[in-house]
Amino acid sequence: MADITTDVLVVGSGPAGSATAALLASCVVEVLVINRYRWLANTPRAHITNQRTMEVLRDLGPEVESEAMKHATHQELMGNNVFCESLTGEELGRMQSWGTAPASKARHQLASPCEMNDLPQTFMEPILFGTACRRGAQSRMSTEYLSHVQDDEGVTTTCRDRLTGKDFTVRSKYLVGADGGNSLVAEHLGLPFEGRMGVGGSMNILFRADLSKYVAHRPSVLSPAPMSAASAWASCVWSDPGTNG
Numbered sequence: 001m002a003d004i005t006t007d008v009l010v011v012g013s014g015p016a017g018s019a020t021a022a023l024l025a026s027c028v029v030e031v032l033v034i035n036r037y038r039w040l041a042n043t044p045r046a047h048i049t050n051q052r053t054m055e056v057l058r059d060l061g062p063e064v065e066s067e068a069m070k071h072a073t074h075q076e077l078m079g080n081n082v083f084c085e086s087l088t089g090e091e092l093g094r095m096q097s098w099g100t101a102p103a104s105k106a107r108h109q110l111a112s113p114c115e116m117n118d119l120p121q122t123f124m125e126p127i128l129f130g131t132a133c134r135r136g137a138q139s140r141m142s143t144e145y146l147s148h149v150q151d152d153e154g155v156t157t158t159c160r161d162r163l164t165g166k167d168f169t170v171r172s173k174y175l176v177g178a179d180g181g182n183s184l185v186a187e188h189l190g191l192p193f194e195g196r197m198g199v200g201g202s203m204n205i206l207f208r209a210d211l212s213k214y215v216a217h218r219p220s221v222l223s224p225a226p227m228s229a230a231s232a233w234a235s236c237v238w239s240d241p242g243t244n245g
């Protein structure tokens with residue numbers, strides 16, 4: 001007999017797991033979402049949010065879409081991609097991007113009533129996770145997926161409560177592996193990942209500063225430069241000083 005029973009166990013409360021939990025809870029499906037860590041993403045990761053994603057948020061309800069738009073940098077402020085020697089250095093070129101070029105903007109407007117935007121994952125996750133929990137999803141943080149066994153009727157999953165160190169089992173009809181690119185659920189299922197790993201390295205440096213005087217004349221969501229990571233994020237900080245990046 002398992003310790004906990006639910007219809008769906010979702011491993012991971014990132015964008016995929018939280019969205020799954022929010023959509024299931026909206027359809028009154030019993031769902032439990034777990035996350036190995038004590039809280040949601042605490043550093044900026046995904047941020048360019050496309051129209052299809054915004055359609056999912058609209059499906060969740062107009063209040064969910066408008067909450068996202070409240071925190072997002074809107075499309076008309078997303079500017080260009082600027083290629084430069086450094087954030088303050090010579091500009092090598094700029095590319096109208098993210099649907100800001102007239103022809104591309106028309107395609108965007110014809111494609112969907114929803115607007116793409118720039119919403120850092122640090123803001124998106126609480127919106128999705130909060131929606132899931134408000135609509136009835138159960139959640140357990142500091143709870144790690146360890147293994148699962150599938151049979152004809154469902155799945156028994158073993159998890160570890162990282163606060164007590166104790167293991168417990170969850171019985172569910174379905175198990176969703178939303179545990180990211182290094183998914184242990186997928187590994188245990190023997191699901192192969194296509195593509196070559198480790199094709200390039202990058203470093204992210206997160207800092208908070210008002211960089212307006214360096215970039216106001218060339219607004220950009222991304223400013224790729226030879227030492228690109230710091231300047232790319234710096235540009236994001238500039239575009240919305242109220243965010244983490």
Ligand SMILES: Cc1cc2nc3c(=O)[nH]c(=O)nc-3n(C[C@H](O)[C@H](O)[C@H](O)COP(=O)(O)OP(=O)(O)OC[C@H]3O[C@@H](n4cnc5c(N)ncnc54)[C@H](O)[C@@H]3O)c2cc1C
Nearest residue numbers: 012013014015016017035036045046047048144145179180
């Ligand atoms: C610096 C950076 C910049 C990025 N920029 C972009 C971008 O601009 N646009 C874009 O589309 N994408 C971007 N990405 C990628 C984006 O962050 C990921 O594609 C996205 O987070 C994947 O979402 P996910 O929900 O599938 O997985 P994740 O966000 O990785 O979430 C996985 C979840 O599973 C949990 N978990 C993992 N293992 C276990 C376990 N054993 N037990 C319990 N819980 C577990 C984690 O704690 C987490 O909650 C960026 C990533 C990084 C790092």
